[in-house]
Amino acid sequence: MAAMNDPLAAPTAGATPSRYIPGSGSAHRHVVVVIVNDRPGVLNRVSSLVRARNFNIESLVVGHTERPGISRMTITLQGDDFAVEQMGKQLYRLVDVLKVQDMPQEHLVEHELALVKVRTTNRDRAEVLRIIELYKGRVIDVAPDSLIVEHSGTEQEIDSLVALLAGFGIRELVRTGTVAMARGSGVVDVEGILRSGTVPAVPESIAARVAASTAPATITIEE
Amino acid sequence: MTTEHAGATTADTPGGTATAAAATGTTALPTGDPGTPAPATGAPAAPSTTRSVGRHVPAAGTAAAAEIERARQAMLSDAKPRNRTRIGADALCEALIRQGVDVVFGYPGGVILPLYDVWEDHPAIRHVLVRHEQGAAHAADGYARVSGRVGVCLGTSGPGATNLVTGVATAQLDSIPMVAITGNVPGALIGKDAFQEIDITGITLPMTKHNFLVRKADDIPRVIAEAFHLARTGRPGPVHVDITKDALTSETRAGHPETIDLPGFKPTFEGHPRQLRIAAEAIDKAQRPVILAGHGILLSGATEELRTFAERTSIPVTHTLLGVGDMDERHPLSYGLMGMHGWKHVNRAIQSADLLIALGMRFDDRVTGNVSTYAPNARIIHVDIDPSEIGKNVAVDVPIVGDVGRVLRALTPLVAERSADDRAAYLGQLAEWRSESEGTSWHGSGAWRDGYLSADYVISRLGELTDHDANLSSDVGQHQMWLARYAGFRRPDSHLSSGGLGTMGYGLPAAMGAALGQPDKESWAIVGDGGLQMTSQEFMTVVADHIPVKVALLDNGKLGMIRQWQEIIYGGHYHSSHLPGPDWAKLAEAYGLACFRARTPEEVDDAIRAAQAVDGPALVWFSIAEAQNVLPMMPAGKGLSDLIETWGDAAEGR
Numbered sequence: 021m022a023a024m025n026d027p028l029a030a031p032t033a034g035a036t037p038s039r040y041i042p043g044s045g046s047a048h049r050h051v052v053v054v055i056v057n058d059r060p061g062v063l064n065r066v067s068s069l070v071r072a073r074n075f076n077i078e079s080l081v082v083g084h085t086e087r088p089g090i091s092r093m094t095i096t097l098q099g100d101d102f103a104v105e106q107m108g109k110q111l112y113r114l115v116d117v118l119k120v121q122d123m124p125q126e127h128l129v130e131h132e133l134a135l136v137k138v139r140t141t142n143r144d145r146a147e148v149l150r151i152i153e154l155y156k157g158r159v160i161d162v163a164p165d166s167l168i169v170e171h172s173g174t175e176q177e178i179d180s181l182v183a184l185l186a187g188f189g190i191r192e193l194v195r196t197g198t199v200a201m202a203r204g205s206g207v208v209d210v211e212g213i214l215r216s217g218t219v220p221a222v223p224e225s226i227a228a229r230v231a232a233s234t235a236p237a238t239i240t241i242e243e
Numbered sequence: 244m245t246t247e248h249a250g251a252t253t254a255d256t257p258g259g260t261a262t263a264a265a266a267t268g269t270t271a272l273p274t275g276d277p278g279t280p281a282p283a284t285g286a287p288a289a290p291s292t293t294r295s296v297g298r299h300v301p302a303a304g305t306a307a308a309a310e311i312e313r314a315r316q317a318m319l320s321d322a323k324p325r326n327r328t329r330i331g332a333d334a335l336c337e338a339l340i341r342q343g344v345d346v347v348f349g350y351p352g353g354v355i356l357p358l359y360d361v362w363e364d365h366p367a368i369r370h371v372l373v374r375h376e377q378g379a380a381h382a383a384d385g386y387a388r389v390s391g392r393v394g395v396c397l398g399t400s401g402p403g404a405t406n407l408v409t410g411v412a413t414a415q416l417d418s419i420p421m422v423a424i425t426g427n428v429p430g431a432l433i434g435k436d437a438f439q440e441i442d443i444t445g446i447t448l449p450m451t452k453h454n455f456l457v458r459k460a461d462d463i464p465r466v467i468a469e470a471f472h473l474a475r476t477g478r479p480g481p482v483h484v485d486i487t488k489d490a491l492t493s494e495t496r497a498g499h500p501e502t503i504d505l506p507g508f509k510p511t512f513e514g515h516p517r518q519l520r521i522a523a524e525a526i527d528k529a530q531r532p533v534i535l536a537g538h539g540i541l542l543s544g545a546t547e548e549l550r551t552f553a554e555r556t557s558i559p560v561t562h563t564l565l566g567v568g569d570m571d572e573r574h575p576l577s578y579g580l581m582g583m584h585g586w587k588h589v590n591r592a593i594q595s596a597d598l599l600i601a602l603g604m605r606f607d608d609r610v611t612g613n614v615s616t617y618a619p620n621a622r623i624i625h626v627d628i629d630p631s632e633i634g635k636n637v638a639v640d641v642p643i644v645g646d647v648g649r650v651l652r653a654l655t656p657l658v659a660e661r662s663a664d665d666r667a668a669y670l671g672q673l674a675e676w677r678s679e680s681e682g683t684s685w686h687g688s689g690a691w692r693d694g695y696l697s698a699d700y701v702i703s704r705l706g707e708l709t710d711h712d713a714n715l716s717s718d719v720g721q722h723q724m725w726l727a728r729y730a731g732f733r734r735p736d737s738h739l740s741s742g743g744l745g746t747m748g749y750g751l752p753a754a755m756g757a758a759l760g761q762p763d764k765e766s767w768a769i770v771g772d773g774g775l776q777m778t779s780q781e782f783m784t785v786v787a788d789h790i791p792v793k794v795a796l797l798d799n800g801k802l803g804m805i806r807q808w809q810e811i812i813y814g815g816h817y818h819s820s821h822l823p824g825p826d827w828a829k830l831a832e833a834y835g836l837a838c839f840r841a842r843t844p845e846e847v848d849d850a851i852r853a854a855q856a857v858d859g860p861a862l863v864w865f866s867i868a869e870a871q872n873v874l875p876m877m878p879a880g881k882g883l884s885d886l887i888e889t890w891g892d893a894a895e896g897r
Contacts, residue, residue, distance in 0.1 A: 038615045040638045057507065061456075065448060072449050102634065109631035115453045115473065115508045216509055218502035219476075221468040226343040237340045237367040238333070 045100030049078075051130060051200045052104065054093040054111060055119040055210050058084070062116045066093060073110050075099060079132075079197030090118070090210065094199045118210045127203040133172045133196045135160075136182060139189035140167050148188055155181045166191055174198075307789060307858060331460030331491040332358040335424070336365035338467035341499055344368055344395050346386060346759050348379035350406075352399020353439060355426030357491040371759070371788055374780035376403050378752035380410020381778070384419050385756030388739050389714050389764070391544070393420040393474045394756060400427045401439030404485070405446065409746060411481045412450040416743025417565060418542060420479035422470050423447075429489040430458045444485050452480030458487050460495035469503050477510030478629040479542055510628055514645035514653055522600075522624045522641045523657035529598035531669055532558045535581065535610075538565035538742070539603015539627060545648030546570065546735045549602065552655045557663045559673055561589045563604045567727050567738040575663075578673065582610040583877040584724040588676035590875075590883040596621040603627060603647040606636040607743070608879075616882035626650045683888070689844030695868035698722060698797050699729045701847055705767065705795055706730035708851045713765035714739060714757040718750030718774030721803035724873045726769050737764070748777030754792045755785055765855070766791065772798040772824045782834040785860040793854045794862045796827060799869045807872045811890055812879075827864045837861040 056062045063082055070077055078096040085092045099107070108120040140148050148167070152159060157171035171181055175198060182193065202208075222230075230237070335358060339347070348371045351359045362370055373379040376398040383394030394414075398407045404425040414421045428437040444456045453473050455466045463486065470482040526532060540549050549569055553560050559578040562569045570577040579586040581593060593599065599621045604610070606625075611617040614637055625632075625639040626647050633642040643650055663670055689704075691697035702725045705715070711731050716739040717723040723740055732738050739757060741749040754768035775796055785792045806820035831838035837857045841850035847865070854861035875886040 039617055039619060041614050042634055042636065042638055061444070061448075064445070068449055102638070106631065106635055109633075109635075113452075113629070113631055115505060118507045210506075213509075214506050216506050218504045219472065221472070221500045221503050222341055222343075223475075227341075230341060230343050233367065237365065238337055239364040239366070 042106065043100055043103035045102060047098045047100050047103075050097055050099060050104045051123040051125075051128065051198060052095045052097070052108065053119075053121045053123055053200065053208050054095060054117060055085070055208060056091050056093060056114075057116040057118065058089050058091040059116055062091070062114075063093075065114050065116060066095075066111065069110055069114060070095070070097075070107065073107060075103070075107055079195075081132075081197040081199050083199070087210075087214075090214075092208075094197070096198050118213050119208060121208050123200050123202060128200055129203055130174050130198050130200045131172050132175060132178060132198045133170065134178045134182070135192075135194050136169045136171070136185055136190060137166050137192040138169060138185050139165060139191055141165060144188055148185070151181070151184050157181065305858065311789065328494045329496070330357065330361070331463050331486070331493050331495055332361045333364065334460060334463040334495050334497060335467065335486070335491070336361060336368060338464050338499060339395065340365060340367050342467065342471040343392060346371060347395045347397055348373050348382040348386075348756065349397030349424075350374075350376050350379060350399070350403060352401075352403045352426065354428055354488040355397065355399040355403070355491070357488065358397075358426070369759075371755075371784065371790075373752070373784050375778065376406035377409050377748065378755070378778055378781040378784065380407045380421070380423060381413065381746070381749050381752035382756035382759075382781075383421050383423070384410060384414045384417075384749075385716055385739055385753030386760035387414075387419050387421055387479075387756070388753070388760070389736050389757045389766075390760035391736070392760070393422055393471055394760075395422050395424065397424045398426075399439065400425060400443065401441050403439075404443040405441060408446060408450070409744075409748075410752075411447060411483060413741050413744045413746040413749060414481040415450045415452070417741065418479050418538060419481065420474040421481040422467075422474050423451075423481055423483045425483070425485045426491065427456070427485050427487045430487045431489075433458075433487070444483065447483040447485075450481075451483045452478075454483035454485065456485045456487075457490050460490045460493040461497040463490065463495070464497050464499040465503070468500050469505060472503055472505070473508060477508070477512075478539075478627075510646075511630070511644045512628070512646040512649055514626065514643045514650035516653075518641060518643045519650070519654050519657055522643060523654060525598060525622060525624060525641055526556060526558075526600065527659045531592075531596045532556070532598040532600060533578075533592050533596040533621075534558050534560045535563070535593070535599055535601045535604050536560050536566045536569040537563045537602060537604020539647045540566060540569040541735050543603060543628070543646050543648040544735075545603070545646075545651055548648050548651035548655070550574065552651045552658075555655055555660055556658055557661045557666050557670070558600065559592065559670070561585075561593065563607070563610055563742070564723075564727055564740060565742040566604060567740070568732045568735045571733045572731050573733065578677070580727050582607075582883075583612070583879075584728070584873050584875070586677075586728070587680040587875050587886055587888065588673065590877070590886060591676050591680075592673055593618050593621075594882075594884050599623045601625045601627075601639075602651070605632045608636070611636065611883070612877050612885070613880060613882040616884065618883075689847065691868040691871050694843070696841065696844060696847065696865055698799075698865075698867045698871055699725045700844060701795070701797060701841075701865050701867065702726050702729040702769065703731065704847050705769065705851060706732075708848060708855070709765055709767065713737065713767050714754070714761060716740070716750050716754035716757055716766070716768045718768070718770040719745045719747045720771045720773060721807065721871075721873045722769055722771045722797045725797075747774040750774055751778050751785075751792065751794060752781045754794070755781060755790050758785075758790050758792050765793065768792055768794045770794060770796055771803060772796060772800065772827075773802045773822050776822075776824060779830070782831070782836055782860075782862075786835050789859050791858075792860045793857075794860070795851075795854075796862060796864050797867050798824065798827065798864060799867045799871070800824065801869055803871075804873070806870070807876070810870075811872070811876065811887060827862065831862045838864060840864045840866075842866045 081094045111117045111120045152169050157169045160170050161168040346369045379396040383396035387394035398404050411423050428440045444454050447454050457466050470484050474482045553576045560570050560576050561578045561581045579589045581589045622640040624641040626643045628646050630644045689700035711733045714737050717726045739753050750768040750770035754766045758766035802820045802822050809817045828838045839850040839853045841847045850863045854863045875888045
């Protein structure tokens with residue numbers, strides 16, 4: 021991969037080097053933010069593309085943004101840097117995708133929300149509540165034999181809370197998947213993209229050719 | 244625009260000596276004696292050596308020409324204003340005309356009928372009624388490839404739409420500008436499994452550049468404008484527009500947009516100056532550079548830029564299958580076809596290169612073979628307008644995103660001039676490799692083994708007799724490789740081939756589109772007997788619409804490429820590679836198509852010339868050797884250095 025960083029470096033001398041196959045590097049977790057038009061079918065386009073290009077999504081979250089008509093997806097997946105970059109470029113081929121950003125692992129706020137319905141009885145309810153308090157979770161519903169805990173945090177935090185609650189019996193569990201935002205003032209900005217301007221509906225060369233045509237294009241239709 | 248095609252009556256066609264009988268398709272049956280080339284009824288048996296361009300259009304004064312003119316006049320005069328309101332279908336036709344559409348290849352059906360109800364009111368568009376929607380899509384594809392305009396095909400919902408899909412996918416893999424229009428059931432019935440309803444936008448989603456489902460007549464003008472813009476801009480591709488029946492029938496006053504706004508679609512055209520400088524430096528340093536020219540050169544119209552760049556730097560130009568025609572093959576720097584069935588000298592040059600300059604190509608697996616052993620000592624400069632192609636299949640050292648024509652214009656002044664003498668040793672070695680590899684794979688005598696026709700001989704004669712100027716559409720298989728290797732292409736956009744998807748059945752309908760997209764050039768379909776049996780129904784279209792397609796059928800009674808793989812890769816275990824076909828002369832006769840036959844090398848030229856002399860479509864039936872292999876061959880999964888050069892009989896590769 022050294023040659024990739026220095027394009028002018030001399031090619032490896034000696035024995036026949038083996039060329040790197042894109043995507044064959046070591047995989048690690050990526051959080052990718054995708055800004056899309058809020059139109060029917062866009063989620064399908066994105067997920068279909070990611071599947072067709074042979075990526076496995078760990079989680080995908082979609083929601084509105086501060087801008088009407090614009091949605092934000094957060095995709096977490098495993099892959100080598102090269103492959104994830106390739107996925108981003110493929111996503112850019114979608115007309116409804118405005119921006120793709122592989123979020124830096126540092127300086128990233130990552131949260132997901134989980135609702136856990138835990139089996140509790142009078143005997144162990146106090147213990148369950150103590151664990152929840154420890155994790156700064158919130159009890160949002162209590163029934164005689166169960167309660168619902170709401171907890172938001174990183175994937176690992178939720179994993180570990182779930183692991184502790186599993187001892188009491190989990191009746192139902194739902195997680196939203198990760199949403200992420202960079203710390204500091206930097207934003208995933210689409211302002212420039214949205215203001216990038218219009219193009220003519222018919223290129224000049226074609227308009228000229230059509231205009232030069234002598235045949236009647238369309239018979240007048242009376243209204 | 245109808246006049247562009249039908250107006251052939253005014254064309255000066257001195258060579259159109261074919262009689263009206265031949266023009267209207269009197270079939271010349273093959274004679275029983277294989278030693279005699281079958282003469283066409285009324286066609287000149289002894290052709291002149293000079294060929295006039297445009298012979299295929301009906302000569303002025305012939306019955307065929309008069310018939311076409313009558314039909315055209317009738318169409319125009321029938322198109323009277325009707326006392327009705329403007330509906331979505333009208334808006335669609337207007338939008339197509341605004342985009343310069345003059346031909347639409349289509350097939351009617353229930354939900355698209357509103358459009359067929361208004362065609363007559365929009366006489367600027369010629370509708371060609373195909374016999375299967377796949378033919379419509381391939382014809383639009385062929386039309387687009389030769390003309391550089393957006394091809395348009397049309398089908399109804401359900402089966403009509405799914406029949407289009409193969410042709411749309413073909414266009415997607417080869418980056419062909421196309422707009423495919425389908426009807427859909429009325430909006431209220433969507434999702435109800437209505438008659439002939441299928442989720443067609445769901446089907447075309449992964450195989451189009453973009454697709455639209457239009458449910459309101461008012462949206463049609465905007466969507467069509469966007470579809471054409473997407474199809475032809477940046478990296479071209481097919482765009483599918485699905486329109487519900489109620490959108491076609493509803494009244495609309497929606498005007499046509501002057502501008503369109505697609506913030507998510509802004510291709511980069513100019514190469515980054517810093518990358519250009521780095522590339523120039525790498526080019527100046529390289530001792531064994533090779534240019535890999537692809538389809539992008541043709542799509543960008545950059546053949547001149549390529550030649551200028553190559554001449555300035557004296558770097559040899561190799562091409563991909565779809566890059567055939569990037570450079571006149573007679574040019575001293577044109578080095579030949581690369582890849583699985585490319586020339587050995589070309590692959591050898593790539594494997595020994597220290598720099599690959601990839602221009603508008605995408606390192607397909609048929610080009611690279613096993614990537615880990617591909618051009619092991621080469622650094623790679625990759626120019627492509629689609630960023631996703633860069634780094635997809637091979638890691639690249641100098642990526643340049645941009646239109647290859649503009650990039651070359653900017654790059655050429657930055658690189659140092661090198662004469663052929665400066666590279667004498669390198670170019671000398673390449674020339675030596677070339678004469679060695681070309682010398683061992685030529686069936687110049689025309690006869691292969693037991694005197695059967697050698698396919699490459701037939702192909703080379705076709706190239707010669709069409710002055711290397713015709714549009715040659717290939718089907719898929721062995722003949723596709725022979726065509727790319729032996730026809731001797733000199734003109735850009737004259738080679739049509741389903742390179743990416745490898746769609747059998749492509750040849751005939753694509754040639755049909757090519758004949759209409761560029762009426763002043765001869766249009767030939769070079770097909771195998773397997774592929775032709777997939778779309779032979781389009782014989783009827785070319786006969787009925789008098790589309791002057793000449794079909795060269797290389798008939799070996801086999802699925803030749805399958806047979807070759809079963810012989811070489813699967814140890815001679817043949818299954819389903821023997822493919823009985825019809826008596827093509829009788830089939831042609833049934834269609835009213837002139838047919839000529841050649842079984843021996845002596846008959847080849849006469850049969851080709853006789854077909855050329857026919858004023859209209861014609862079939863030439865070549866009986867070629869059954870077991871000829873395309874060599875060299877790179878087995879799948881192997882690398883470019885692992886070519887199989889000979890097989891079986893020692894004379895195989897000769």
